Amino acid sequence: xxxxxDEKEEDEDYISTVTDGEDEICLIMKDIPPxxxxxxxxxxRAPSSSSTPSPSVERGIIIVDKFSPYHGNYMAKRCLSAYxxxxxxxxxxxxxxxxxxxxxxxxxxxxxxxxxxxxxxxxLERVPFEIVGILCESDSGLEVAEHLGVMLGLYxxxxxxxxxxxxxxxxxxxxxxxxxxxxxxxxxxxxxxxxLEFWHEECDKSGTTxxxxxxxxxxxDDLEARDNEERPCRCIVKPIVGVASSDVYLCASLSQxxxxxxxxxxxxxxxxxxxxxxxxxxxxxxxxxxxxxAVDIVSKAGQHKVAALWRYDKRSVTxxxxxxxxxxxxxxxxxxxxHATPGALLACDYAMKALDALGIHxxxxxxxxxxxxxxxxxxxxxxxxxxxxxxxxxxxVVGYNALDMALAAYLGDGDDFEAGTEEERLNWDSLPDxxxxxxFGAIVHLICHVxxxxxxxxxxxxxxxxxxxxxxxQIYPGFLEGHYVTPxxxxxxxxxxxxxxxxxxxxxxxxxxxxxxLMPSLFEVSTVEEDLHAVAEEHEEIVELNGELAxxx
Numbered sequence: 316x317x318x319x320x321d322e323k324e325e326d327e328d329y330i331s332t333v334t335d336g337e338d339e340i341c342l343i344m345k346d347i348p349p350x351x352x353x354x355x356x357x358x359x360r361a362p363s364s365s366s367t368p369s370p371s372v373e374r375g376i377i378i379v380d381k382f383s384p385y386h387g388n389y390m391a392k393r394c395l396s397a398y399x400x401x402x403x404x405x406x407x408x409x410x411x412x413x414x415x416x417x418x419x420x421x422x423x424x425x426x427x428x429x430x431x432x433x434x435x436x437x438x439l440e441r442v443p444f445e446i447v448g449i450l451c452e453s454d455s456g457l458e459v460a461e462h463l464g465v466m467l468g469l470y471x472x473x474x475x476x477x478x479x480x481x482x483x484x485x486x487x488x489x490x491x492x493x494x495x496x497x498x499x500x501x502x503x504x505x506x507x508x509x510x511l512e513f514w515h516e517e518c519d520k521s522g523t524t525x526x527x528x529x530x531x532x533x534x535x536d537d538l539e540a541r542d543n544e545e546r547p548c549r550c551i552v553k554p555i556v557g558v559a560s561s562d563v564y565l566c567a568s569l570s571q572x573x574x575x576x577x578x579x580x581x582x583x584x585x586x587x588x589x590x591x592x593x594x595x596x597x598x599x600x601x602x603x604x605x606x607x608x609a610v611d612i613v614s615k616a617g618q619h620k621v622a623a624l625w626r627y628d629k630r631s632v633t634x635x636x637x638x639x640x641x642x643x644x645x646x647x648x649x650x651x652x653x654h655a656t657p658g659a660l661l662a663c664d665y666a667m668k669a670l671d672a673l674g675i676h677x678x679x680x681x682x683x684x685x686x687x688x689x690x691x692x693x694x695x696x697x698x699x700x701x702x703x704x705x706x707x708x709x710x711x712v713v714g715y716n717a718l719d720m721a722l723a724a725y726l727g728d729g730d731d732f733e734a735g736t737e738e739e740r741l742n743w744d745s746l747p748d749x750x751x752x753x754x755f756g757a758i759v760h761l762i763c764h765v766x767x768x769x770x771x772x773x774x775x776x777x778x779x780x781x782x783x784x785x786x787x788x789q790i791y792p793g794f795l796e797g798h799y800v801t802p803x804x805x806x807x808x809x810x811x812x813x814x815x816x817x818x819x820x821x822x823x824x825x826x827x828x829x830x831x832x833l834m835p836s837l838f839e840v841s842t843v844e845e846d847l848h849a850v851a852e853e854h855e856e857i858v859e860l861n862g863e864l865a866x867x868x
Contacts, residue, residue: 347422349430351441352404356395356733370731375401375444379429379460380410380453385704387452390718397739398726401444405429405463407456409586429459435466448473448725450678454558455586457482457698473616473725474677481673481698485555485598488693494672496665497692500601503555510576513599514569518548549602554579554594556586561805565602565641572599605687606658607694609647610666610680611701611717615724617676619667621749622717623709624659625701626650627683632762632802640804645834646827647703648757649712652749658686663749665691679721702806703758707787708814712756715741755823759813759830761790762803767840769796775836784817784826800838810837 358369376394381387381404391402406414406427414424430438439446446467451460461481464474480486488498500520502513552575553563562582564575579597609625628646631639652659666682673696681701683694700717709716723741732740772790779785790811794800803809813830817823 347425347428349428349434349438350426351438352427353442354391354395354402354404355443356399356401358733369733370399372399372401372444373731374398374447374726374729375403375442376725377403377405377446377449377460377463379405379449379451379456379463380407382410383452385706386700386702386718387450389706390450390722393719393722393739394726397732397736398722398729399731399733399736400726400729401442403442403446405456405459407453407459407586409455410453429463430466432466439467448677450721450725451699453586454482454697454699458586475675478674481675481696483555484553484557484695487673487696488600491669491672491693494668496668496672497690499551499603499692502599503596504576504599505596507573507576510573510597510599511569514548514550514572517550517601551600551602552576552579553598553600554582554584555596555598556584558585558807561585561807563642563805603685603687603692603694605685605690605692608650608659608662608684608686609701610663610682610684611705612666612670612680612682613717613720613724614670614676614678614680615743617671619670619748620720620746621652621663621666622679622715622720623701623705623713623750624650624652624663626659632764632804640802642805643762643803644760644806644809645762645831646757646759647701647705649709649752649755651752653751661689661691662686665693666696669693669696677724679717703812704789705758708756708758708816711786711816712752712754713750714753715746720746754816754818755820756814756816757823757827759815759827760803760806760809761811761813761837762834763794763800763808763810763838764802764835765838765840766801767842768799769794770839770841771796773836773839775833779813779830779833782826782829784815784823785813786816787814788812794838800840 355372378387378391381391381402383389387404391404394400394402404427406424406429408428411425411428415421418424446469449460449464449467449469451457458477461475461477464470465476467474470476475481480490485501485503488501492498500517502509504510504513549565549567550572551563552566552572557563562579564571564578566572566575576597576599579594582594583592584594607627607629609627611622611625612619613622614620625647627644628648629642629644631641632643633639650656650659652663662684665684666680669682670676670680675696675698678698679700681697681699683697685692685694700721706716706718719741720743723743723746727740727743772795776790780788788811791809792798794810800810801808815823815826817826
């Protein structure tokens, strides 16, 4: 018993690491106890002797990594105003480390970290309401949300427990395959031989041949010799844990596949702050073709309802150095779900079955699926919201959005609401299983095609803003005048967004095509050495430009 007490004391004094993905800070957590960051609703009516007092706050939710104004903060405000419920904000170690660096060592936020199993009792004692659910805004916080829900006793009634397959792309596909769902062929590759074997298996399945037209299967194990066979086979190489298409490679040769594999092995695991933090394997997969859909679903106790269905338009973008970025999203278009669009129905059905296979019964999910005729294959399931400012567009086109649906799922069964807030809430039971559209709507992802210091916003933007279908837009601060920019390669390097909406399909499509024509002229940039050095004097970070080092934002 004394040994157990000593072990507990040692665990309570444990040293934890927060990181922003590059630099690490070791902290003795007993010196930074976790303290719930609590928000409570304010009464809507001024108290008087004749008025009915506002109901007390009996319930609330946890939001992990609440930082976006149009995701976590939106839900927090709606939770307080519409549901008379409290909100507890918790930070994952990864986000805590990011804030630490961005604030030059500011530590006031570190007490918002998630409690461990020895701290959970004291932490919970400080929360003045019952916690009835956990939502997570970030990919890096998903594991924290899983363990926190178990420690709080929410699993299994109002939480899905811990399951690595929901965060690991290899395991995710394996689980779905065992459930009888179509998946891409894949191999978890730890070394070059693993890559070699999968590459040739893929070539054999696709029936590819060498430049002489002969089938190749001669048993030659020399990597360079095999690459010289020039087999026209394509595959995808990605990390098992990632975000926003980062480090996802489309490879058309064995040498490219090996190069991508080596890049991933030398990279850090996104969001991982403890244990093994560098990839020890890469995930090599069959290259799936077809129409890519993203299905936004909200689940309540295993009942799945599609909040929105998006069809992606992804295109290749050639960078200044001639290297292609093959999966750059240009459009996320809301599409109707009905018998007239069989691919859409197939995608929704597949997504719900994938959630069942992964044991996902609560909360939001964003599932990407490739549909080719009657064949559907999983790209990935993300146990979070769609990572863009989708709610205003979905509200206008569909009539509701996934964020409000999630709050209805967790909090809508209560009876302690403030009077006069009925119109602010959704009724879960009245929501359809599949959405219908009132208009045509889409999110255009603004793509930067140039590299240099932004001198001014281009003439193309002015024309875009006056197109009939454009209802709102945003250029991200890092692409405004005086900032150094590079071509967009993934979601995280996009320049901004547009929301398109129109009742006329022909005009809607015409405006989108015009936007594509104008994309290359969004920004006027300078690569003059004096301009580069002017930017360098104002910023500390170092980036590589044309093989030379210069200080850039």
